[in-house]
Amino acid sequence: MDTSHLQLGHGVGLRTVHFSRYLAERPPVDWVEAVTENFMARGGRPLAVLEKVRGEVPVVLHGVSLSIGSVDPLSEAYLADLAELVRRIEPAAVSDHLCFGSHRGHYVHDLLPLPYNEEALAHVTSRLLHVQERMGRQLFLENPSSYVSFKDSTMSEWEFLAELSRRTGCGILLDLNNIYVSARNFGFHPATYLAGIPVERVGYFHLAGHSDRGKYLLDTHDGAVPAPVWDLYRQALRRFGAVPTLVEWDDRIPPLEEVVAESRRAAAIEAEELRPARRLAS
């Protein structure tokens, strides 16, 4: 499986505070990404909004609770709910995170990183193959932002992700803010991360904001995309080409226009970076 079929343009996250705008008008963006678990209910306003929006622009479902790396058995209840939502919405893509978030039946509702070694790789590979088979489609996995690493890791996150994609055929959702946050928290260079990801595996990008807490960067998603993340976006465009790009804004969410403006800025940067080089007059 390759990911070259994803051609979505520039989108934003579908958030509750903007629901009335989406009900009243066509979304002013190329596509939207919906947090899967927020729409798994059988009815109510969120699902009605999503069903309206999907008739107007492509929708990508982005999960936070698959817990693909957990040693717990995969939740069949979760997979059934996901399959039902996928059937109902027919999303352009389905994604989740390279992480675990549950243990012994308890959910911590966080995206906890995994040790990057062969044991974890084999474990995630087997579960991801099962999920993709169960869903009958390719999944996209996002690199998490993280604050801890493990003494038992034997490879980098980008090596793990690239190999996982090779073994399972999964696509990669490359969150550039997360790369930047983790790079600062662990002291690697973000360009090294980009260079380690196979170009043909990347399905789409995430852009978001973070907070500088001195000792570390915290992935807060509560502000505009910071300058270093825009710089990384330019580097990523040069390596991966025109990849669908989504602006995530999850906390202290401003009016829709402001989020859309960030998405348009991404579109403008893409046009600028990928503009054919002007021939020099002889």
Add this chain to the structure above:
Amino acid sequence: MTLAETQALFCEAITSAEPLARRRLEACFAGTDEFPATERVTLYAEMYGWRLVDALREIYPRLARFLGDGEFAALAQDYLKHHPSTHHDIGRAGHALPGFLRRFPDPDRPDLADLAELEWTRHTAFFSENSAAVGADAFAKLAPGTFARARIAFTPALRILALRYAVTGLWRCIEDGVKPEPPVEGASAVAVWRRGFEVLHGPISLEEAKAFSEALEGKDLAQICASFAKTPEPAAAAHAALSSWIEEGWIAAIVVP
């Protein structure tokens, strides 16, 4: 350390009331002099607490407003120790809070459990299946002589609560920012339903609550109406209740077997 051991330690460190021994954490997690492993893990533990308390505050906004930020956070953290989240939807993490408040009631405000029950019920009604309601002429459309045998199916969002305190007054005081009266124990019933996507609630009589229970059990309209037998004017009371059920859009279908 195996993957299973790593995950067990990570989750224990995040959810434990007391910090784990440094040597245990440093055997698993890497850190730097500037940002040691123990501090890195503590960051996850803090985020775990904030995230779940915030989720509970979204489900129980009136309870949170009544208690204030500090007291609500303390209650939520205590609750989560007894009831860690067991569902992939963080919105369901608060499902057992009403029962928790009944087991460990606030001596001054034992009605807070009922307030929480009302908030939780409204939360579930918000996400329940959409369904059309029958029109005003639904009873008139029944074939002659079939009324008594007919049965009622309700819209999925409708719920009737049997409570120990009349909490709709407490709810109103919290909404208006007015100091509520002390609670007075006495059976009461509250209906929660949805009009479009708006969740509504209101007190109903105990007779009406009984009629609703009879209908839910599949009893026919004759038995449903008998719930009002002890009221001063049974026929008028039954007529008023059934009319309001239609008017509020509670009835999805009237079926004659």
